[in-house]
Structures are given as C-alpha cells and as structure tokens.
Amino acid sequence: MSSALEKAACVAERVDLKDFNRGAKIPYGVEIAAVCSAMNEFVDFLAFLNGQLHSKKLVRLETMLMPANFSSMVGEFMGAGIPKYCKTIAKNQYHNGHPDMIPLGKYPGDSIQHCDKGIEIKGSRYLRGWQGHNAEDAWLMVFCFDSSRPVDASKSVSPKPFRFLQVVGAQLKKSDWTFSGRSATSRRTITASVNGGGYEKMIANWIYKAPTLGQHVDLGVRDED
Numbered sequence: 001m002s003s004a005l006e007k008a009a010c011v012a013e014r015v016d017l018k019d020f021n022r023g024a025k026i027p028y029g030v031e032i033a034a035v036c037s038a039m040n041e042f043v044d045f046l047a048f049l050n051g052q053l054h055s056k057k058l059v060r061l062e063t064m065l066m067p068a069n070f071s072s073m074v075g076e077f078m079g080a081g082i083p084k085y086c087k088t089i090a091k092n093q094y095h096n097g098h099p100d101m102i103p104l105g106k107y108p109g110d111s112i113q114h115c116d117k118g119i120e121i122k123g124s125r126y127l128r129g130w131q132g133h134n135a136e137d138a139w140l141m142v143f144c145f146d147s148s149r150p151v152d153a154s155k156s157v158s159p160k161p162f163r164f165l166q167v168v169g170a171q172l173k174k175s176d177w178t179f180s181g182r183s184a185t186s187r188r189t190i191t192a193s194v195n196g197g198g199y200e201k202m203i204a205n206w207i208y209k210a211p212t213l214g215q216h217v218d219l220g221v222r223d224e225d
Contacts, residue, residue, distance in 0.1 A: 009148065009159035010050035010060060012043040015208060024207040026169060027139055028103050028119065029088030035207060038081030039143070039164055042074065046162055062147040062162060067125065070147070074123030075100070078143055092118065099138055119169070127165065128199050135177030135192040141169035142202065167208040170201035 020032040050060040062070050079100035080091050090110040092102045099118035102110060106117060120138045123145065124130050130142050147162040176198030179191070194202065 005159045006060070007054055009161050010047060010054050012047045012050075012161050013163040013210075014043050015039050015164055015210070019211060020208050021206050024169075024205055026119075026141075026207065027171075028101075028117075030082060030086050030101075030119070032207060034082050034085035035078075035167065037085040038078055039167075039208070041081050041084075042077045043162070043164075045077070060148065060159075063150050063152060063159075065150070067149055071123040071125060074143055074145060075121045076123075078123065078141075079121045089119070098134075098136075128194070128203075130194045131191040132177070132194075135174050135179065137171075137173050139169065139171045140194070140202070141167065141207070143167050163210060163212075164208065165210050165213055166206060168202040168206050170198075170205045172198050172201065176201065 015036055017033060017036045020036055022032065024032060026032070026035070046061065053060060053064075058064075065073070083090050083101060083104070088104055089101050090104040092098075092100055093109055093111040094113050097112055098114045099120035101121065102112060102115065102118035104110065107115070116137060118139070120132075120140050122130055122132065122140065122142045124142055125145060125147070127144050130140075132140075144165045144167070145162060146160070146165055148157070148159055151157075152159070172194065176195060177192040178195040179193075
C-alpha cells in the first residue's frame with residue numbers, strides 16, 4: 001500500500017462542538033463539551049501514536065489490534081477521558097466494574113463492582129445492533145466510529161483515517177436487549193444485543209453526528225468476530 005496513503009490515514013479527524021446535540025440529555029452532570037473534549041483527546045492520541053508507528057514503518061494501531069480490542073480501547077479511553085472534563089462523574093476504579101463511569105464520590109474510592117448508578121460506555125464500528133455480555137438496566141452511551149481494520153490489506157482496501165460517526169445514549173432496560181445466538185462453528189462468546197426498542201431510545205437522544213455520517217460504509221464484519 002502506498003506510503004503516502006498510509007501517512008495520510010494517520011491523521012484522525014477531530015470533532016467539532018457545533019455537530020453535537022445541545023438538546024441531548026446526559027445524566028450525572030455530563031455536558032456535551034466534556035464529551036467533545038474527550039473525543040478529540042482520543043483523536044489526538046491516535047494521530048500521535050500512528051504518526052510515530054508510521055515513522056518506524058509499523059502499521060497503524062487500528063490495523064494492528066483485533067477489531068474487538070480496538071473497539072474496547074475506544075470505549076475505555078472515553079470512560080477515562082470524560083471525567084477529566086466533568087467534575088461530577090468518575091471512572092469506576094473497580095476492575096471490570098459496571099458501569100464504566102459512576103457519580104463522583106458516591107462510592108468509596110470511586111470503586112464498585114456493580115451498581116445501577118452511572119454510565120456504561122461502548123465503542124463500536126456499527127451504527128446499531130450494539131452488543132454486550134449482559135442484558136441489564138443501564139444508561140448506555142455508544143461511540144460509533146469508522147476506521148481501517150487488520151483485514152484491509154488482504155482485501156486491497158485503501159487506508160482511511162479514524163473518525164467518529166455518532167454518539168448516542170439512553171437509559172435501557174433488560175427488555176431493550178435480546179440475546180444473540182451463534183453458528184455451530186463460531187467461537188464467539190454469546191452476547192446480548194440492543195434490540196429495536198432500545199435502538200429507538202438511543203437514536204432519539206443522539207449526542208453527536210458527523211457531518212459525513214451518510215458516507216459511512218459498513219464492511220459487514222462484527223467487532224466481536
């Protein structure tokens with residue numbers, strides 16, 4: 001693949017506050033400006049890291065990591081980044097604790113294994129059908145993005161910069177999730193997916209939409225595969 005195209009793809013696209021929904025409802029005092037700042041912090045981090053990798057003739061991070069791992073990294077970065085710009089919420093310090101962000105100071109050490117107060121975060125390459133390991137009541141925020149994948153080189157897919165496509169969020173109930181099956185040959189862990197009713201709640205409370213959202217093309221490979 002052309003080195004020039006790879007170099008250009010290292011420059012991830014920043015988001016603009018004007019593309020955020022000022023009417024979006026986010027609980028626990030989280031404001032869209034904090035979300036915007038955290039997203040741009042990730043974009044800058046990825047651009048810097050990919051620039052350094054490219055200078056060493058190494059592949060970009062999103063084409064190095066398995067898709068599920070990269071999606072998880074996007075979500076984890078948001079869960080750690082938003083509290084830096086919002087003084088009413090904290091990253092849940094409990095290992096694999098749920099949800100990812102909890103009200104600041106509500107629990108000792110801002111650490112709790114499981115509670116119903118806070119915001120669960122997910123990064124996904126998909127605009128719907130978001131998956132999780134459990135069907136449960138939770139305020140869910142999903143950061144949808146587009147980026148290159150490890151399989152692109154074998155399919156002659158041109159390099160493309162990382163970009164956020166949309167952010168949506170809503171309070172979901174267990175009934176808003178449906179457990180997904182798997183084929184006889186799949187080794188994927190059985191998961192639950194946000195169903196149509198849950199999707200409508202999420203999309204009705206959109207937080208960010210990229211101006212180029214309509215240009216997104218789904219490659220049709222699940223993040224979890």
